[in-house]
Amino acid sequence: MIAIRFHGRGGQGAKTASRILGTAAFLEGFVAQDSPIYGAERRGAPVAAFTRIDKKPIRERGLVARPHLVMIGDASLVQDPAARVLDGIDERTVVFVNSPLTAEQFQAQTSLPGRVTTLDLTETALQQFGKRSAISALLGAVAGRLVGLQEESIREAIARELADLGLAVSAIARNQAVGVACYAAVPMVSVTAGPPQPFPPAALQVPTYESPTRGTARISAAGNSMLRETGGWRTFRPVLVPDKCNGCWLCFAYCPDGVISMTKEDRPVIDYAHCKGCQICVHECPTEALVAEREKEGGVAWKAK
Numbered sequence: 001m002i003a004i005r006f007h008g009r010g011g012q013g014a015k016t017a018s019r020i021l022g023t024a025a026f027l028e029g030f031v032a033q034d035s036p037i038y039g040a041e042r043r044g045a046p047v048a049a050f051t052r053i054d055k056k057p058i059r060e061r062g063l064v065a066r067p068h069l070v071m072i073g074d075a076s077l078v079q080d081p082a083a084r085v086l087d088g089i090d091e092r093t094v095v096f097v098n099s100p101l102t103a104e105q106f107q108a109q110t111s112l113p114g115r116v117t118t119l120d121l122t123e124t125a126l127q128q129f130g131k132r133s134a135i136s137a138l139l140g141a142v143a144g145r146l147v148g149l150q151e152e153s154i155r156e157a158i159a160r161e162l163a164d165l166g167l168a169v170s171a172i173a174r175n176q177a178v179g180v181a182c183y184a185a186v187p188m189v190s191v192t193a194g195p196p197q198p199f200p201p202a203a204l205q206v207p208t209y210e211s212p213t214r215g216t217a218r219i220s221a222a223g224n225s226m227l228r229e230t231g232g233w234r235t236f237r238p239v240l241v242p243d244k245c246n247g248c249w250l251c252f253a254y255c256p257d258g259v260i261s262m263t264k265e266d267r268p269v270i271d272y273a274h275c276k277g278c279q280i281c282v283h284e285c286p287t288e289a290l291v292a293e294r295e296k297e298g299g300v301a302w303k304a305k
Contacts, residue, residue: 001054001060001195002054002068002191003064003067003068004021004052004053004064004067004070004071005049005064005067005070005088006049006051006070006073006143007047007070007073007074007077007085008046008047008072008073008074008077008139009043009044009045009073009074009077010038010043010044010045011043011044012073012136013134013135013139014036015036015136016136016140016161016162017049017073017135017139018036018049018050018051018140019049019161020137020140020141020154021034021051021140021149021157022034022051023157023161024149024153025051025147025149025153027153028149030053030055031053031054031057032051032052033050033051033052033058033061034052035049036048037049037050037063042276043276043278044233044234044278045276046077046080048063048083050063052064053147065087065088066088067088067093068092068093068192068193069093069095069147070085070089070095070114071096072085072096072097073098073135073139074098075099075101076235078097079110079232086112086113089112090113091114091115092114092115092192093113093114093115094114094117094189094190094191095113095114096116096143098118098119098120098135099118100118100120101118102118103116103187106118117146117187117188117189118187119182119185119186121142121182122135122235124181125138128178129178137162137178137179138175138178138179138182140158140179141158141179141180141182141183144157144183145183145184145188146186146189147191151183154179154180154183155176155179155180158175158179159172229273229274230276231272231273231276235294235295236292236293236295237270237272237275237292237295238270238277238279238281238292239290239292239293240267240268240270240289241288241289241290241291242289244287244289245267245289246287247262247266248287249262249266250281251284252268254284255280256278257274257276257278259274268281279292
């Protein structure tokens with residue numbers, strides 16, 4: 001069996017990529033299983049999905065604890081402890097990272113275990129679709145290449161899964177073409193199948209109950225959102241062009257996370273430690289005073305400045 005774990009951010013398509021891989025394997029006669037895990041997450045929050053491929057029925061269920069292949073859709077997830085990207089990786093694991101860095105550069109800067117290969121899917125999506133988050137078909141195609149599936153199976157799987165999402169025929173055709181190009185371009189590292197590796201059993205947890213005075217949430221209690229620095233969720237950051245700003249305050253009004261404050265001169269100041277990069281302010285700015293600027297991978301996984 002080959003166990004694959006996808007890591008991405010909400011909106012990048014890790015779930016769809018895992019489905020594309022599973023469908024492609026099914027089309028080639030394999031038994032396939034795929035499942036995502038996420039809660040009521042915001043765009044940019046870490047999410048994961050799992051695919052298993054075998055020639056016989058798959059009895060294992062749940063999380064992939066010891067993957068043979070890890071697909072990382074956003075390099076900044078490597079240094080996010082909440083994403084748990086490194087769980088279960090050893091020197092035999094193949095790790096793909098969506099990054100402009102070479103595999104050697106990436107490993108040198110992160111000491112990432114496993115056999116690493118990279119390709120800049122974000123730049124490809126920007127050039128071909130004009131959308132930085134449209135990488136689901138590309139990520140699925142690269143995964144198919146690494147596990148040894150055929151190009152035609154990947155092409156058909158992309159068509160089936162994107163059609164289920166309601167994409168137009170023309171958009172599906174473009175995703176197929178770009179996905180196949182990434183399939184051919186990724187530096188190849190062969191994935192080795194292994195025996196099923198069920199999730200290690202955990203100790204039984206017995207809940208303890210507190211009195212209502214301690215265990216009941218209080219609507220007046222202070223929030224803790226400031227404790228979670230979501231700046232690491234960004235692929236692009238909004239940047240102000242001061243000469244174009246007319247002080248209209250629309251960016252302040254539209255920001256869903258309240259990370260934009262205004263100076264006495266009616267100029268926005270962005271809290272990059274908590275700005276998750278949704279780009280709503282960029283979209284709503286009437287004078288184009290806010291522009292999207294891609295984060296640089298100075299240390300591979302960028303930090304909020």
